[in-house]
Amino acid sequence: MVEIAAIPAVDPDGSAQHVLALDIGGTKLAAGVVDMSGGVHSFVVASTLAEEGPDRGLERLFDLGRKAVDESGIAWEAIGAIGIGAGGPLDATRGVLIAPPHLPGWIDIPLTREAEKALGLPAALENDATAAAAGEHRFGAGAGTRHMIYLTISTGVGGGIVIDGRLYRGASGNGGELGHVTVDCNGRPCRGCGRRGCLEAYVSGTSIAERAQEAGMDGAVAADVASAAKAGDPVATAIWDETVDALACGLTSIVNLFEPELVVLGGGVVSGTGEQLLGPVRTRVRAGSMPPAAAGVEIVAAALGKRVGVVGAAAIAIERLGAGELRRHG
Numbered sequence: 540m541v542e543i544a545a546i547p548a549v550d551p552d553g554s555a556q557h558v559l560a561l562d563i564g565g566t567k568l569a570a571g572v573v574d575m576s577g578g579v580h581s582f583v584v585a586s587t588l589a590e591e592g593p594d595r596g597l598e599r600l601f602d603l604g605r606k607a608v609d610e611s612g613i614a615w616e617a618i619g620a621i622g623i624g625a626g627g628p629l630d631a632t633r634g635v636l637i638a639p640p641h642l643p644g645w646i647d648i649p650l651t652r653e654a655e656k657a658l659g660l661p662a663a664l665e666n667d668a669t670a671a672a673a674g675e676h677r678f679g680a681g682a683g684t685r686h687m688i689y690l691t692i693s694t695g696v697g698g699g700i701v702i703d704g705r706l707y708r709g710a711s712g713n714g715g716e717l718g719h720v721t722v723d724c725n726g727r728p729c730r731g732c733g734r735r736g737c738l739e740a741y742v743s744g745t746s747i748a749e750r751a752q753e754a755g756m757d758g759a760v761a762a763d764v765a766s767a768a769k770a771g772d773p774v775a776t777a778i779w780d781e782t783v784d785a786l787a788c789g790l791t792s793i794v795n796l797f798e799p800e801l802v803v804l805g806g807g808v809v810s811g812t813g814e815q816l817l818g819p820v821r822t823r824v825r826a827g828s829m830p831p832a833a834a835g836v837e838i839v840a841a842a843l844g845k846r847v848g849v850v851g852a853a854a855i856a857i858e859r860l861g862a863g864e865l866r867r868h869g
């Protein structure tokens with residue numbers, strides 16, 4: 540048996556004041572040490588290089604985690620747990636990545652068990668959009684709310700749902716796929732799920748760029764389309780209006796379904812276009828939702844920016860630690 544120095548206990552008296560957060564994206568890995576108030580003590584990133592396969596990828600991820608702890612200046616003994624965010628499908632309860640499309644070949648990876656083995660701390664896994672929702676709810680734009688919807692609009696569209704102050708996960712952690720709410724059942728094919736007319740098929744950065752390409756705006760991304768529309772370009776205006784329509788339509792259904800106090804919109808498309816997107820969407824959702832759900836709903840931009848993945852994963856670890864749900868395997 541190999542002796543490893545300084546492996547901490549599983550925070551038996553609740554004295555650990557920090558968690559290590561890991562975020563696995565299709566192109567980038569991120570890690571950071573976060574305290575119980577959401578303060579980020581270190582933040583490091585590396586390329587995922589997903590094509591090198593899961594063994595090498597996990598090695599890089601855990602090395603990055605060690606680097607985050609080193610750079611934070613926080614002692615390992617003061618870190619109570621590891622939170623990990625990754626794209627689904629996954630099994631949050633068992634801590635297993637099932638077959639995420641952005642990580643080809645990473646099939647049935649027992650991620651939390653591997654993290655515990657490598658880093659000596661109990662670990663929790665969550666869908667990255669759900670984790671981001673937890674981060675915005677605990678430490679960001681949604682702090683203090685009880686009923687909150689989070690939507691991240693970037694390459695794809697992900698969602699997270701907070702009901703009565705608690706994260707809604709579904710049976711195994713794959714619920715809250717708000718990007719696949721249908722806005723036109725005979726509409727554009729959805730790359731994310733294979734059906735037609737999902738919100739994601741119209742408002743994702745990928746879809747906006749694709750529709751721009753089809754309309755002859757070669758190489759334009761969402762922010763280009765938005766600024767050309769603002770300048771009065773008729774082709775860009777048509778694409779932008781369709782984007783606003785689809786988002787307003789999908790969000791109206793979501794608001795009718797959940798009656799949230801707050802809708803938080805994050806992701807690159809939102810940060811790149813701001814009120815040009817939020818303004819008309821806010822007006823239309825309020826006008827279109829069934830009263831009285833419509834009257835109270837606020838729609839705002841996310842607050843955590845590029846660190847949302849790490850802060851979200853940390854929020855998951857903090858929540859699971861607090862609930863006494865984190866156990867070492869075996």
Ligand SMILES: [Zn+2]
Pocket residue numbers: 718719729730731732733734737739
């Ligand atoms: Zn879909």
